[in-house]
Amino acid sequence: xxxxxxxxxxxxxxxxxxxPSLSGALAAGVRPAASAPSAAAIAEYRxxxxxxxxxxxxFEAEAKAYWEEIATKRRGRNAKRRNRLAxxxxxxxxxxxPVYNGPKRPVSPLPPExxxxxxxxxxRPIPVVADLLRAAxxxxxxxxxxxxxxxxxxxxxxxxxxxxxxxAEQAVRVYAFEVGGYGGYDSQSGMLRPRPGARPIxxxxxxxxxxxxxxxxxxxxxxxxxxxxxxxxxEDVPVGLMPMSALGGAAGxxxxxxxxxxxxxxxxxxxxxxxxxxxxxRMGLAGMTASQIKRMVETGGA
Numbered sequence: 001x002x003x004x005x006x007x008x009x010x011x012x013x014x015x016x017x018x019x020p021s022l023s024g025a026l027a028a029g030v031r032p033a034a035s036a037p038s039a040a041a042i043a044e045y046r047x048x049x050x051x052x053x054x055x056x057x058x059f060e061a062e063a064k065a066y067w068e069e070i071a072t073k074r075r076g077r078n079a080k081r082r083n084r085l086a087x088x089x090x091x092x093x094x095x096x097x098p099v100y101n102g103p104k105r106p107v108s109p110l111p112p113e114x115x116x117x118x119x120x121x122x123x124r125p126i127p128v129v130a131d132l133l134r135a136a137x138x139x140x141x142x143x144x145x146x147x148x149x150x151x152x153x154x155x156x157x158x159x160x161x162x163x164x165x166x167x168a169e170q171a172v173r174v175y176a177f178e179v180g181g182y183g184g185y186d187s188q189s190g191m192l193r194p195r196p197g198a199r200p201i202x203x204x205x206x207x208x209x210x211x212x213x214x215x216x217x218x219x220x221x222x223x224x225x226x227x228x229x230x231x232x233x234x235e236d237v238p239v240g241l242m243p244m245s246a247l248g249g250a251a252g253x254x255x256x257x258x259x260x261x262x263x264x265x266x267x268x269x270x271x272x273x274x275x276x277x278x279x280x281x282r283m284g285l286a287g288m289t290a291s292q293i294k295r296m297v298e299t300g301g302a
Contacts, residue, residue, distance in 0.1 A: 037109035037110060041109045042109060042110070045106055045107075045108055045109055045110075048103065049106055051102075051103055052102065052103050052104065052105050052106060055100075055102030056100070056102060058102075059098060062098045063097065066095075066097050066098055067097070069093055070093050073091055073092055073093055074231070076091055077235075081229075081234060087275075087276040089278075089282065092239070123199075126199065126200045126201070126202065126203060127200075127203060128188060128191065128200055129186065129188055129205065132203070147185065150185060153184075153185040154175075157175060161174070161175075161264075164264070164267040164268065165267050166260070166263060166264060166267065170260040170263055170264070171260075173256050173257050173260040174257070174260045174261060174264055185206050186206070187205070187206065188200045188203070188204070188205050189201050189202040189203075189204045189205075228269045233265060233269065237261075237262060237265050237273050238273040238276045238278060239276075239277075239278045241262050242262060242273065242277040242278065243277070243278040243279070243283065244258050245258050245259055245262065246279055246280050247280075247285075247293070250280060250285065250288065250289075250290060250293060251290040251293070252290070284296075
């Protein structure tokens, strides 16, 4: 006990001596001097920095070429579709994007340079429901018929789905998929609970969805599709949803929500997508079991 008390008193005494001295030095604008890095440390840092910059530049060049090929292939597919030509696997890039595996950026031994803080740009305003309704009335002289309640919205949804040829089971499954968020049919993303100063995070409306906030890589400038002739439909259905459904069938796993979406898109667009769909036959997986498909994916051999 006496040893702990002695050490504690010594610590308090040391703090009493050092803290006023340090506070006085800081008040006078004097900071403890950091030891300057050696010439060898600076040379080693510069060597590692050069290695990093060279590796990063090589990766950026490879990645740029890859995404340029993605864009070129997409333009080619769009041209084929405009001319009603068949789209084949050769019209897609079938490899994954490059991944940087080089050295990490080294930490500089030199003291950081202070830079003046840059002024932040004000956030771009996002329209709310009232703005959209006002713009519809002023620009298009259009006033949408708004349901008075969730029940009325569900009835209108069911009537539209039935008119498009969906069965009751398909309509329920698609509706369940679309309403997976929070809120109601007229909730805007970020505005679920009204509060002072609240701002929306996108223009997506209905069950707090975030559909227009996609900012991943090359899709960041896509925005909301202007029509059904968009890659979210013409590409994602035949090369995304349809192969998922086929793989689920091969594995014995039901995909009711995916199947219902495919049916809905076919009804809305009048297209079957069979000609360009990525089927098991076109992927070389026809007749395989789930374990064989898994082995093919992991090792490249059945």
